[in-house]
Amino acid sequence: MAISVPLELSEKTLKQLQQLMLVSAQDAFKQASQQQSFRPWMTLSETAEYMHISPNTLNKFIKQGLRPSLVNGVQRISQKEADRFYNEHQI
Numbered sequence: 001m002a003i004s005v006p007l008e009l010s011e012k013t014l015k016q017l018q019q020l021m022l023v024s025a026q027d028a029f030k031q032a033s034q035q036q037s038f039r040p041w042m043t044l045s046e047t048a049e050y051m052h053i054s055p056n057t058l059n060k061f062i063k064q065g066l067r068p069s070l071v072n073g074v075q076r077i078s079q080k081e082a083d084r085f086y087n088e089h090q091i
């Protein structure tokens with residue numbers, strides 16, 4: 001059973017509420033765009049951040065089949081490879 005309560009807000013309060021909602025939405029979009037800012041080929045530390053794991057866990061994942069690429073002694077892992085690894089280990 002829902003209860004309806006009429007609420008009247010002053011024009012000033014409405015404007016403050018609108019501003020607060022706008023700032024909250026902008027922050028959410030900013031956070032979402034930062035999550036999408038990873039490069040297609042990432043360093044090991046970037047990969048750990050992308051996968052939301054520690055560097056030690058990343059090393060364990062590599063031993064379990066996560067495949068880094070090695071070019072001139074520099075290891076990189078692609079986003080596609082990180083996603084593939086997670087998809088293959090879904091429960």
